[in-house]
Amino acid sequence: MRLRRVSTPIERFREILRIPTVSHVDESLVDTVAFDLLHDTIARLYPRVHDELEREVVAGHALLYRWRGTTPERPLVLMAHQDVVPVDPTEWRHPPFAAEISGEGADAEIHARGAIDDKGALVAILEAVEVALADGVVPAHDVYLAFGHNEETAGDGARAIATVLQERGIRPALVLDEGGAVVEGVLPGVGVPTAMVGVAERGVMTLTLTVHEAGGHASTPPSFPAPARLARAIGRLHRHPFPVRLAPPVRAMLATLAPHARGPLRPLLANLAVTAPLLARALPLAGPETNAIVRTTAVVTELDGAVGENVLATRARATVNVRLLTGDTVEGAIARVRRVIGDPAVEVELRQGSDPSPVSPWRGEPWRRIATAVADTLGTDVVTTPYLQLGASDSRWFTGISEHVYRFTPFHLTRAERDALHAPNERIRVGVWLRGIAFYGALIRAS
Template sequence: MKKVLLIILGILIILVAVLLIKTYTYPFKKNNMGTGEGWKPVKNDSAVMHLSGGIKIPTVSTGSLGEFNYEPFARFKEYLKTTYPLVFQHTENVEVNQYGLVFRLKGNNPSLEPVLFLSHMDVVPPGDADIKNKEENIFRPEDQPLEPVTKVAEDWDFAPFSGAVANGRIYGRGAIDMKGMLFSLMESMNNLIKNKQIPQRDIYLAFGFDEEVGGKKGATQIADYFKKKGLKFDAVYDEGGLIMRKGNVAGIDSDIAVVGCAEKGFLSAKIKVKGLGGHSSMPPMESAIGKAAVIMQRLEDHQMKPTITPLIKEFFDNIGGTMPFTSRLAIANQWLLKPMLLSKLTKTNTTNALVRTTTALTMMKGSDGTNVLAPEVEFVVNFRLLPGNTVKDVREHIAKATKGFDVEVEEIDNTREASAISPTNTKAFKLIEAGVKEIYPAAIVTPYLTMAGTDAARYEIVSKNVYRFMPIKINRFEQQSLHSTNEYLSIENYLKMIHYFEYMMRNYDK
C-alpha cells in the first residue's frame, strides 16, 4: 500500500510540475504596453458642433421599412452636404437606394485594393419615457408664438435629440451608436482633402440607413453595389469593438481594445405550443402553457455546448499574460483543465457569450383572462450563434427541445449565420494596433468576438478582412447607455476618434 501511495504521490508531483512548466513557458503574447498619454486632443469646436447638429436630426429606424419616416434621412443628407462641402466636391459620391451614401476619395495608385470605412446614420428610438421640462429647442405649431419650449424624456440629462454640449460631452441618441463614428470619418476625410494629403489607395466611406433593423435596404444593397462594380477591398472597418477602460475587465489592470474579427449569427424562433383550451374550472391534465413551460425549461437547462473557438483562444493568448495565475494556469493547460476553464467561463453572462451559442427567452403570450385556458401559447427564443455553430444546428436543437409536443416553429427577424473570422496577421489589423497605440499607448489590443449584429457581415462578399472596432474608451455605464437612456460621447473620445481615423487613412501604406 505504501508503494502504491508513493507512486500516486510521484505522479501528482510530476503532474504539478508539468502544469507549472507549461504555465510559465506558455507563449502568451508579450504586449508592448507603451507609456505616456498618447495624442492629446486639440480644441475643435467646429467638429463638435457638426456632430451636435447631426444628432438633432431624428433619423430613427424602427419597425418595417415601409413604416419609416424618411424625411429626417433626407434632411440628414442635406446637412452633410452643407457641413462638408469639400468632401462632396473632391470625392466621387453616390446614393444607393436613395438614402445610402458612398464616398470615394481617389488615391495615387489605382493598382492597390481600396479600403472601406463604414457607419450608419439611423438610430434606435429614444424610448417611451414621459416628457418633462428641460433643454431642447422645439418650436410650437404655426398658430402659436415661435418661442422655444423645453422638453426632455425622463431619465435623460438632456433631450434625446438636443445634441446638447455640456460637461465635456455631446449628448443625444446616436452619439455613440453611431453618428459619432460617422462624423469622425467625415472630419478625417475632410482634413485629408483640406491638407492635400492624397492617399496611395482609394478610400471609401459607406453609410447605411437601416442597420438597427437588419440592414437589408442599406448595407446589403451598398455591398451588392460594390460587388457589381467588381470592387475588392483590402480591408473593411466598422463598429463592434471598443476600448474597455482599465478595471472594467476583472483581473486585468489595463485598458483593453477589443477588435471584433467576427460576429455572432442570429436566429429568433417563435414557438407556438398547442393544447386544450377552455374554462379554468375544468382544466386538462396538461395545459398549453404547462407544455410551453416544459419546452422553455429544456431550452434553458440543455443549452448548446460551450467550446473555445480559435478566435477566443487567440483572445486569451493575447490577454492571458496579464491575468491572475489561476487563469493563466487554466489557459496554458487546456489539455487537462479545459472542462474547468469552460465551467468557469459559462458562469458569468459576458464570458458565457464568448464560448457558446446563447439562448434567451424573450417574449411570451397566452390567455388574456385569469380564468381562461389558452388553446395555444407562443413564446420567442433568441439564439446568438457562435462561429462554428450553424443555423441548421440551432434548428435541430429546437426540434430536440420540442420533441413530443404539438408545436409550430416560425423564424422571425433576420436569421443569419455567424460571420467568417478575419485574420490578424494582416496589414489591416496591424494598423488598428498602431492607431490604438497612437491615442492610448498602454492599451492591450486583442481580437475578439462581437456579440451583436453589425453591417460589417454584409461586406464579406467584397473583402476577407473585416474588422469591427470603434476607438473610444468607455466605462460600463457609458456602454450601457447604448440603446438606453442618456447616451453621450465625451468630447475627448470624439476628437481622439477623428485623429485615429485620420491616422489610419494617412498611414495605410506607410
C-alpha cells in the same frame, strides 16, 4: 458685413445627433424626412467631402462615398450606420435628441441617442476625411465610406452597398465597421486597456415556439393549457444552455492577454492547450459578456397568448433570439432546440437566420494597420487584441468581398457607457470622441 460663424467638431456632432433617424421594424413608421435632413446636413457641414468625393444614394437612404486614391486596387472601406434605435424620452435624464452637454473639458459628456451607436463613428469618420482633404491628402488606395441606413433592423442598406461593390469587382484590403471598443477589466486580473477588435461576429437567428389548442372559456381550463406547455418548453431551454467551448477568436484573445494578466489567471491563459476546458466553464461565471463569448445563447424575448383575460389561448407563442458561436450553424441550433424541448406539440420554426461570419486574420498588414493606428492615437499602453463580436453589424454583408473585415469603434468606453447602448442615457465623453477622429485619420493616411 457679418462674418460666417465657424462651427467646431463638437458642434457639428451635436447638430447631427439632434436628427432623429430612428429605425423601426415596421418600415411604415420610419420618418424618411429625418434621413433626408441628415443627408442635407452632412453635405452642408462637410463641404469638401460632399464636393470632392463621389456620392451615391443606395437602397433609398444608404450612402456610399468614393475617395479616389493613387490606385483603385485594394481600397479601404470605413463603415458606420445612420440610424438609431427608438427611445422612451421619459426614461432619460437628458432629452435623447437634444445632444446636451454636462460637465467640463475633455470629461464633459454629450447625451444623445446615437452618441456611440453609431453616429459617434459616422461623424468621426466625416471629420477625419474633411481634415485630410483640407490638408491635401491623396490616399495611396481608394477610400470608401459606407453608411447604411437601417442596421438596427433589416440591414439591407449596407447589403445593397456590398452588392454594388461586388458587381464592380471591388475587393477591399480592409473593411472597418462598428464593434468592440477600448475597454478595461475585460477579464478579472487583466488591468491594461484593451482595444477589442472583432475578427468575427456571431450568427443571429430568430425562432418561434408555438403551441395550439382548441380555446374556450377560462372558467373551464384543460388540464395542460397551451401557455403551460409553452412555459415548460421555455424552462427546458433555459435549464439546458448550449455547451461551452473556446472558439478560435476567443483563444486568440486570451493568448494575447496572457502576458498582461495578474495572479493565478496568468498561467491559465498562458497554457490554453491544457486549461481551455476549465476556462470555458469558468468564463460564464464572470458575467453575461464572457458567457456569450464561449457559447451559443438563446433567450426568449417576446410572449403572446390569449386575446383576453378570460379567454383560453388558441395559440401560445414565444420568440427566441439565438446568437450562434463561431463554428455553430442555424441548422444545428434548430435541431438542438427541438431535442432539448422534447415535445412534438411545441412547434419550432425558423423566422430568420444567418450563420456566424467567417473569421478574419489577426496577423498581416491589414491587422497591423489597425494596431498601429490604435497605438499612435489611443495610447501606446493599449493592447490590441482579436475579439468575437457578440452582436450583428452591417459588416457581415462585406465578408463576401473581403477577407479582412474588422469591427472596432475607437472610443475608450466605461462599463456604464457600454451598458447605455440601446438603453436610456446613451452618452460619450468629449475627449474620447475627439481621439476617435484621430484614429480614423491615422488609418486613412496609412491606406
